[in-house]
Amino acid sequence: MRNPYQPPAAPVTHVPDSDAATRPLAVTRAVQLLWATFAAGFVLATIEVIAELGTNPYFWLSLGVAIGTFAVIFGISFWIYGAIYAGRNWARILLLVLTIVVTLILFAAFAVVGWMAEIPADIKRELLISGSQFAVTFVATALLFRPSANRWYRAVKAARN
Numbered sequence: 001m002r003n004p005y006q007p008p009a010a011p012v013t014h015v016p017d018s019d020a021a022t023r024p025l026a027v028t029r030a031v032q033l034l035w036a037t038f039a040a041g042f043v044l045a046t047i048e049v050i051a052e053l054g055t056n057p058y059f060w061l062s063l064g065v066a067i068g069t070f071a072v073i074f075g076i077s078f079w080i081y082g083a084i085y086a087g088r089n090w091a092r093i094l095l096l097v098l099t100i101v102v103t104l105i106l107f108a109a110f111a112v113v114g115w116m117a118e119i120p121a122d123i124k125r126e127l128l129i130s131g132s133q134f135a136v137t138f139v140a141t142a143l144l145f146r147p148s149a150n151r152w153y154r155a156v157k158a159a160r161n
Contacts, residue, residue, distance in 0.1 A: 023087075024152050030143035031085045034095075037133045037140070038077050042070065044129055084144065087156030092144045099141045102134065 049066050053059055083091035143149065 022152075023085075024146070024148040026143040026146045026149045027085065027087075027152060030140040030149075031081055033136050033140035033143070034077075034081050034084075037136050038074075038081075040129070040133050044126065045070065048126075087153055089153045089157060092141075092149075092153070095141055095144065099137060103138075106134070 045066060049063060052062060056062055080091050080094060084095065
């Protein structure tokens with residue numbers, strides 16, 4: 001007769017973590033890159049606002065508009081980047097669509113204006129900085145669609161259902 005108080009004879013093994021629990025490094029780096037581009041844009045906008053300080057008679061109005069615009073863009077970015085970091089697939093698809101749309105708009109603008117034809121030097125500098133921001137965003141978007149990220153987003157979705 002078996003003792004009912006005896007521990008079970010089955011071996012105890014380690015239960016592996018689910019794929020949803022371990023966020024891939026590609027997703028973490030992508031979100032870090034997105035925040036870095038946001039910070040660079042904030043610095044660039046701040047420099048532009050300071051440059052207008054002595055030249056624009058409506059400086060305080062433009063400062064208010066700039067602060068309001070920044071608050072809205074920060075809120076939207078915080079929401080989307082947070083959703084990407086949390087494993088929401090719609091957010092990374094939205095980022096992909098926005099990246100494609102901005103790419104098309106940039107190419108259309110350069111096709112109309114010409115490739116740096118007669119653009120003043122200060123605007124060329126801003127275009128170079130904005131272009132580098134866009135390149136980093138493009139890299140971040142590509143990181144979000146690497147195979148490890150794809151597996152993680154699928155696992156997170158399966159864990160939610």
